[in-house]
Amino acid sequence: MNNFRYIGKETRRPDAPDKAAGKAHYIHDLRRPGMLYGKIKFSDHPHARIKHIDTSKAERLNGVRAVITSNNSPEVRLGFLRDNLALKKDKVRQYRDEIAAVAAIDPDIAEEAVELIKVEYEPLPGLFSPREAMKKGSPLIHETDAQGRPRTDNLLPLRFHHESGDLDAGKRAAKYVAEGEFSTPRVQQCCMGTAGCIAEFDMNNNLTIWAKTQIPFLAQRDFNRALSDMGLHDKNTRIIVPTIGGAFGTGLDTHAYEYIAILLAFQTGQPVKIVYTRDEEFAYLSPRQSSTTKIIQGCDQNGKLTFRQVEVTQDNGAYTSWGATYPSVMMIPATSLYRVSNVYFNAQLVYTNNTYCQAMRGYGNPEHTWALESNMDELAGEAGIDPYEFRMINCNRPKETTPMGLKVSTCGLKECLETVAKKLDWKKKSKKGKCRGKGMASLVHVGGGARIYRSDASGLILKLDDFGNVNAFHGGVEMGQGLHSVLTLGIAEALGVRPEKVFINPLDTSTCPWDVGTHASRGAFMACNTAILAANKLRDKIFELAEELFPQEVEKNLEKFRKKNPGYKPPDFDFVKAAKRERFDMQDGSIFIKDAPREPWLSLDLGRLLRTIHFRTQGQMLTTEVFYDPPNELPDFEKGFGNISATYAYGTQGVEVEVDTETGEVRIMRMVAAHDVGKVLNPPALKGQIYGALAQGVGYALYEELLSQKGKILNPNFRDYKIPTVQEMNFPVDLEFIETNDSFGPFGAKGVAEPGLVPTAPAIANAIYDAVGIRIRDLPITPEKILAALKKLKASKD
Amino acid sequence: MKTEISFILNGSEVKVTVDGHLRLIDVLRNTMGLTGTKEACGEGECGACTVIVDGKAVNSCLYPAHEIEGKSVITIEGLHVPKHKLSKIQQGFVDHGAIQCGFCTPGMIMSAKALLDSNPNPSDKEIREALQGNLCRCTGYVQIVEAVKRVARQMKGKQ
CATH class of the missing domain: 3.30.365.10 (Aldehyde oxidase/xanthine dehydrogenase, molybdopterin binding domain)
Structure with a gap:
């Protein structure tokens, strides 16, 4: 495939016009009926025992619908080592620790209520560098692990190590040596659209969350686990990803604020929105590691x-x-x-x-x-x-x-x-x-x-409609990088349709196939590989159907063409005999025989093929699904x-x-x-x-x-x-x-x-x-x- | 506390009642439902909330709502008239790859529009000065500056 029709050509992004018009809807722009606004009370100390939390004044404030702390809400753990709690219980370990949260009828009331929450602490010595924290006898930041087993130092139980060859031999062989110690700072991702979500329960206690995430399907797993922690067993989370105002890695984990919105939404029975302000984004969202x-x-x-x-x-x-x-x-x-x-x-x-x-x-x-x-x-x-x-x-x-x-x-x-x-x-x-x-x-x-992870896979579903449109459902996240643009081109190129006929559906875990997450520069690589696989499957099906339908439909084309062009003599080409699946090709939604003369009537429109198979008795539809897992370890x-x-x-x-x-x-x-x-x-x-x-x-x-x-x-x-x-x-x-x-x-x-x-x-x-x-x-x-x-x-x- | 204000919004006269502490961005986004104007810092540092008031680009997050009385405001929604067709400057951003996540885009476009309205033939330096208050984390600004230059050239060609 070297003569590409769309790949490599200057093309406009399909999402750009709405973004230019101010019509793209980010989490900041969404509202749900009856929606409340959540706000979090963060720690006043970097390391301290929580002695007492007084929420009484906040609860009495007019317009407040719920105030939650670890005392009145279920324990929800997060993080892949499960060493973090959505609402901190006995101890705070950093300034951004979440101690309490409020849901209120407007953001100002929520903010005022948070200021009324008073926390009594017993400060503990803080450790602010690895050197201090590794010293013998340093206080333990986590006294136990998530399973309650006692810890003896401040090192993480994670090992990353590599040795190959013979280091000493390599040193002996060296004529020149250079040595240095280099450091890098914590850096904030600075997405222009700050973090936020809306959590909402239905009356079956299933959760829908509009989330700014790069991992909708892993987040679904995390949130379902939280529902279990809340006593809501066998309940499900549906994640809908709105337009994302930049992510750069911020969406690769689930966040305490999301679990807090879920807890508040469950407590109040109303949708709850939490959106970070810029200073909250800087101070309370996880930055780049130093x-x-x-x-x-x-x-x-x-x-x-x-x-x-x-x-x-x-x-x-x-x-x-x-x-x-x-x-x-x-x-x-x-x-x-x-x-x-x-x-x-x-x-x-x-x-x-x-x-x-x-x-x-x-x-x-x-x-x-x-x-x-x-x-x-x-x-x-x-x-x-x-x-x-x-x-x-x-x-x-x-x-x-x-x-x-x-x-x-x-x-x-x-x-x-x-x-x-x-x-x-x-x-x-x-x-x-x-x-x-x-x-x-x-x-x-x-x-x-x-x-x-064990899987590095990504799914794609393509669904064709009466008009030859291709509706694509993909689990990868468009966060501004242009994933939908390359997926559109990949489908158009591999299937043989015009890019304008490809529609990428919004990401929703209830409709889109599984994907491990949009990270590690994998979006375009994965999406276009799924596009090629799915297109090949669809083309096989389309050309199989064309074997049957091409002769009859082209015959009709020819009749019409002759009416318009009296005296027209068709070239000497037996299209009935030539209508074999391996001889077909499709370009811009038009199915034709590869070695046939290029006559205006001698092709079958994809939409017409679809309408034919949809409307005939005992008809059929054309959809396909693929799951691509790359050859890596x-x-x-x-x-x-x-x-x-x-x-x-x-x-x-x-x-x-x-x-x-x-x-x-x-x-x-x-x-x-x-x-x-x-x-x-x-x-x-x-x-x-x-x-x-x-x-x-x-x-x-x-x-x-x-x-x-x-x-x-x-x-x-x-x-x-x-x-x-x-x-x-x-x-x-x-x-x-x-x-x-x-x-x-x-x-x-x-x-x-x-x-x-x-x-x-x-x-x-x-x-x-x-x-x-x-x-x-x-x-x-x-x-x-x-x-x-x-x-x-x-x-x-x- | 509550005052009634009237102003011209995207060419039409509107009357709204506002609380004393409200900012122009609150009126636009919450009262009028025009969510195209974005808030990304709330303190005039990033330009995402830029709108045009009486021909000048301003940060609507710093603009007290009651001061808009009698003035004319243009937001991103006011640029594409007729409603289904992007304006030249918007189309320029689309055509030249100047849009990624899009969160800074409305503010960036409004700053560019205010510039081109007052200076149809800006130099590279003037473009950068006009856009220096608009932060973008996705694009590195290269295609944004290019888009503004091309739109300026295109508009000049049409005259």
């Missing part, structure tokens, strides 16, 4: 890597969500970015009284690539080899198996490196007088799904081995910066990004994904940090937490897509949602080093850090 990475790498005299040793420590915060599993992704670059044998990787995760963390775009990969690619430049420096040449020497190649057991199918890393070097005029040094410099960094990421993360993805995305980004040595400010002059995307599906959507990820990478590199002091978030607003605006993104970005046409990829494509963010920060740091000779090891690279490093550099020279 990390500290010690890395040592060595190479021989020719620049060939001989070993890599990595030790990661993560400040897990008070409870466990997916932030704790970032090391499962860190292992991918640690073992598989550039060719290296003799690898050691270990991660430890520590409970603290800081906010607990969750997924964000890249999921451990930006954290690890920050350390790895900064250290690659340091090692190149030690070896006296140009950083670009050094990367080329160690470049991954197609069809190799990495130390983690990743089976690299296609790999465009070499082309990506070459492209960036060429476009950035790598050999031409920046003008030194102006403190300009160039840097580059690469990435490897999952590009063919990511098996982190669930790794053993304790051993750090397993082919997690069917294919891998590679890329290299280069940047030229100018450093103002007076102010410490870094100005990005230009950026070049070359990504092995397998195949471009929809050019504007793909560019949008890379540009957007780049901007998040620039924020991560230079501006963003969720600051906290003794567990309290200090900058919960856009005034004090700066994300890039159109002014910061004021530099040329040169994108180049390398098409490696992966055989596992639908139409050859790989997942590309996350890669643009991954190498941005180390590329910038490497460019800063090139410009002014300072190596910043902790993100973000603020002017203060630059000035301090310049001062230190000057002192060392004097």
Whole structure:
């Protein structure tokens, strides 16, 4: 399939017109009859025993319909280690702990009621860094685990480890060694549409929840479990996903606020809506996990890597969500970015009284690539080899198996490196007088799904109607990234209909087939693979029916055509004999015989075929369902081995910066990004994904940090937490897509949602080093850090 | 506390009774049911709630409702007239890949519209100045700036 009709062409997103018109409905815009507004009372301490909760004043406030605490509502546990409660019982472990909640007839009353709730605490010593929390004799943040078994330290019971080759031999073989400790901050995802939900029960005690989620089917499982905890056994949750105002990983877990809305809705018998304000989103939603990475790498005299040793420590915060599993992704670059044998990787995760963390775009990969690619430049420096040449020497190649057991199918890393070097005029040094410099960094990421659960599957149902429309039901979440746009194109291309005839239905667990979740850049890869499978099944059925219907319908066409065109002589072609299933094709909803002459009457409209089979006696309908599970493996993360993805995305980004040595400010002059995307599906959507990820990478590199002091978030607003605006993104970005046409990829494509963010920060740091000779090891690279490093550099020279 | 105000909303005169503490965005979204205008920060930092008041782009989350008396407000819903057809600026955003999650889009479009209404031929610098108060987390702004430039060129070509 190389001559695509729709794939790779500039096409508009189907959801864009409504969004441009203000007609797309987000959770913020939805109302249900009788709906109440929920508000949460969060903790006033980072670590304390709850002595007493007084809700009496709140209950008496006019307009309040319910006030719930752990004292008057069922215990609902959440998190994959089940170490968190929707409403905290005896103890709070972070400032964002939910102690009570209110449902009221309007948001103002709910807010006023929350302020009337008084909590008496017995403060406990707080632990705000892994170092403090790991000290012998430190207070325990969790005295017991979810099963009530006593705990003896603050380490999480999760192991992420990899050893391959012979580390000591690798160290002996190294002529040059570079070592560094690198850190990354907690960062807020900053979805423009904040988090929220509406929970509503029917009179059979089944739940419907409008949720901002990326995992509707896993959330259904979580919420059904909560219903059981509430004594509502064998009851069901239906999840409806409204238009999502950005997610970036925030929707990969279920949240306490959702369970609280469910508890309030059950208590009141009315729908309850909870939507976070911006400051709540900053302070009380799980941000990106922070990390500290010690890395040592060595190479021989020719620049060939001989070993890599990595030790990661993560400040897990008070409870466990997916932030704790970032090391499962860190292992991918640690073992598989550039060719290296003799690898050691270990991660430890520590409970603290800081906010607990969750997924964000890249999921451990930006954290690890920050350390790895900064250290690659340091090692190149030690070896006296140009950083670009050094990367080329160690470049991954197609069809190799990495130390983690990743089976690299296609790999465009070499082309990506070459492209960036060429476009950035790598050999031409920046003008030194102006403190300009160039840097580059690469990435490897999952590009063919990511098996982190037993299943990595996704379903698709296609239903054809009387008019040849294709109604698609898919479990993947459109959260702005353009999933519906590529699914539409994938169906149109593979089935042979026009994109305007494809309608993607809203995501509802009661109608859409199962999908494990929209994460790990898997959306387009999975959706288009299901589209191809479903289209092939449907085409078989359509062509089977056409064998019977084509001759009679085409005969009618011909009669009509002759009436309109007297004297017309049809070509000498026996379409009755030629009407065999294997000879049919369909394009733009028109069924024709592949080798037949192109005559206007010699085709059958898909809608007509459908009307014929619908209306005849003992008729039939055309629907199909498929379930695609990619050929990848669930790794053993304790051993750090397993082919997690069917294919891998590679890329290299280069940047030229100018450093103002007076102010410490870094100005990005230009950026070049070359990504092995397998195949471009929809050019504007793909560019949008890379540009957007780049901007998040620039924020991560230079501006963003969720600051906290003794567990309290200090900058919960856009005034004090700066994300890039159109002014910061004021530099040329040169994108180049390398098409490696992966055989596992639908139409050859790989997942590309996350890669643009991954190498941005180390590329910038490497460019800063090139410009002014300072190596910043902790993100973000603020002017203060630059000035301090310049001062230190000057002192060392004097 | 309650006062009656009248103003022009998307070309039609409306009269509403408002509580003293209400903001323009509350009147638009809750009283008038025009949910196209988004609230994403509530303190004038993100621009998602941008509407046009008497020709100028303003943050409706900072605008006291009672101050709208006698003024003319245009929201995103007022741009696509006739109702089933997008305006040029809206269509430009659709055509040039400037929309992802869409939550910032109405505010971004209103800022762009206010710019183009007063300056049909803006420079790159002027476009960036007009949009610097509108945050977007999805797009990296590249296709947004491009869309505004193309719409400006297209409108100039038509004149």
